[in-house]
Every structure is written in C-alpha cells, then in structure tokens.
Amino acid sequence: MSPKRLVATLAVVALVVTSGCLGVLTGDEALSFESEPATADASVASNAGYSTNGTQELEINRSFDVAGQERRVVASNHLTTYEKKMDLGLFGEAKLGVFSVISTPAVEIAGQTLNPIGDYSNDQLVGLVRSRYQGLSNVEQVSSRNVQMLGQTANVTKYSATARVEGQQIDVYVHVTKVRHEGDFIIAVGVYPQQLDGEEDNILELMRSVEHPSEA
Template sequence: MYRRRLLGAVAASGAVAAAGCLGGEDGTYEFDAEPARVPDAALSEAGYEGEGPQSFEIEQTFEVAGIEGRVSATSWVASYENPERASSLLVASTPNATVAGQSVNPLVRADGAELLRRLLEQGGSGGVDGGSVGDLEEVGTETRTILESETTVTTFATEIRFEDVGDAPVDTEGSVPALIHVATVEHGEDVLVLVGVHPRAIEEGETQGALMEAVEH
C-alpha cells in the first residue's frame, strides 16, 4: 500500500501530460509531441519497470498578444517504478509551441518549484492517491547530460502525508519524507519534463539521474 501511494503522488500522470500544450496561429491548431522513453536495458539494470509512453489529448482556448484561438495537442507520458525501493520516474513530452514569437507552454515558463507543484497538483488532491504533498524545499542541484544537453536537475525535499498510513514507514503524523528530482529539457520541437521521487531514507538519486541521462526521444 505504501509503495503504491508514494508512487501515486507523482505518477498520476494523465493530466500531467496535458499540462503545457499550446501553439499555432489564429484559429484552431493541432500539435503533436514525440514520445520519450527510457530504454528497456537501462530500466532492467536499475531494477525499474513500467509501460511505454501513453498519449493524452487536450483542447483549450488561449490568448497571447491579442491573438485568440483554440489548440488541440497530443502529449506523452511514461511512468516507471522500482517497487522494492518505493521509487518512481516520470518522463513526459509536450509540444513546445509559440504564438506571436512567445512561448505559451507553462512548463517552459515555470521555475523549478512552480513546475514541480503543477505536476504534483494536477487533478487536485486526488492525484496524490490518498495523501497530499507538503511544502517544497530546494535542497540541491546538479548538472546532467540529457539528450546531449547540459541540463540542471533540481532536488526538492518534501513530505507526503497520508490519512490512512497502514503499514507505511511514516512518522507519528502519518507522513513520508521524500526527495523529488526534476529536470526540463528542450529537444527538437518538444519540451521534456523528467521527475523522480523516492523516500528520503533511500539513496536513489544517482540511479534516477542515470535513468534521466538514458532517456530517448
């Protein structure tokens, strides 16, 4: 139960995949991202498992620089997990579209904490699978080479709180201290968002960083 709930705090991804897909000119426009994934060999070596990228559609109106329109976009998301270590990795790709020369993708404009908050809170508290994510404290950064680009991976400390803790290794308030690693990288015409989560008591950051570096798009 604990593993699934902790993973669900980040991997409730249907809405995440659709978070930033705007673009085109005046009228109605369609954009498609290319799926991104971690190769099977890298997953197997790290002890992770998961399904291939799944597509999601979003339609909404927008207004930028006096231009109004409706956009239809296809994004992709893949979720991987190591159940034995209660750890997960989310790989999302979304179109990097512009209107009047200005990006209208909120994932491009967001800073690290805002980006992470948007990902974790998509769909409201129900997206946390029985719990809620506490305050986010940036505790470090490192540089990784992802898709041949030098990319900053930011680490946040937080607590995931559950109403029914069951047999989870939590404190007296029913919360699991966790670390969350987040990176964004532009590749081709898309923006990729990579998010890893694991209990703070488990040393998993190096493994998740290596998986991020192995992403293909």
C-alpha cells in the same frame, strides 16, 4: 505520486495559459500539436530495478473564442512512467520509486513559442505538482546539479517533501529537470523514499538515459 495527476497538471496549465496568446489566430480547422514520445533507456531502467507499462498519449482538447469564432486546439502529450516495487510477502508490494518522463509540444507559431512550460523554472514545475497534488507537502529545495540529458546540460533540482501513501506520511525526495529537444519540452521527475539508499544515483542515471523521440 500519481503520474497522471502530474502530466495533467502540466499539460492543462500549458494549454490554458497559452489561450490568451491565441487571439491572433483565425480559421475553421482545429489547431493540432503533438509531442514525440520520450523514454528512458530500457537497459538502464532494468538495471536500476524499474519497469514500465509503456507510454500513454494524453490529449488535451479545448475550444476558445477567437475573433468571435470558436476555435479548437488539440495538444497531444506523452507520458512514460517507470516504477520500482518490492514484494513484502504478506504485506503485498511496496512502491519504492517512480520516474516519469513527459513530452509536451512547444506549440510554436510564427516563431513564437506559446507553451509557458518553456519558461518555467524547476521551482515552478515542482510548485505545480505541489499545488495540484494533495498528497505532496512540505516541499523544500535541497540541492541542485547539472547532468547531461539529450545532449544538453540539464539542471536537476532536488527537493525534500512529505508524501501521503495509503494514509501514511512518508518523507521523499523529488528530482525535477527539463530541456527543450526536437520541438518538444521534455520534463523528467523522480520520486523515492528518503531512506532508500542509493536511489538518487539511479534517478540521475535514468535522466541521463532519456531518449527522444523514442519508439514508444
């Protein structure tokens, strides 16, 4: 699964859908919203065999016609991705798991939260991934459980799916959860091959370890 495709899906949908709510706004300056970075605890990630290249800032910049005037809205999201790889010698490296943490601003104006991601269920979130990412199919809910993330009870939904990796079909599990924390929505997604024993525990532990805001 491509983390960039995932965060682009979530961020663009959030901004485009809320455009209908922006008609009440006027002014010449661009409206800017920025999330704080979110990451997994470095020691937890290392112990689970995951590594990261750091946090990316992904800016969505759109212009809308508001009361006959063009109004620009800028939303800055943050994505931190962790990967677990194994060296297969002559066959190169194989990606055994991906864990991504996405922070997207709530976009709150006059006490109203305009980012629709806040109302999305886990089924809707994984549905966005499925509808935008061509390599993921046959997504079915398997189970649901609660974990503590950022001091809150987060509902984690587990899905079975089929992923296309380098032309091969692989059965995977997908774990999705979301909470609101410090003015941002934090979305955590873990994906790994179904035959990888014990990886569910690693993904849940990574979710429990999420820090926000973090020093990205």
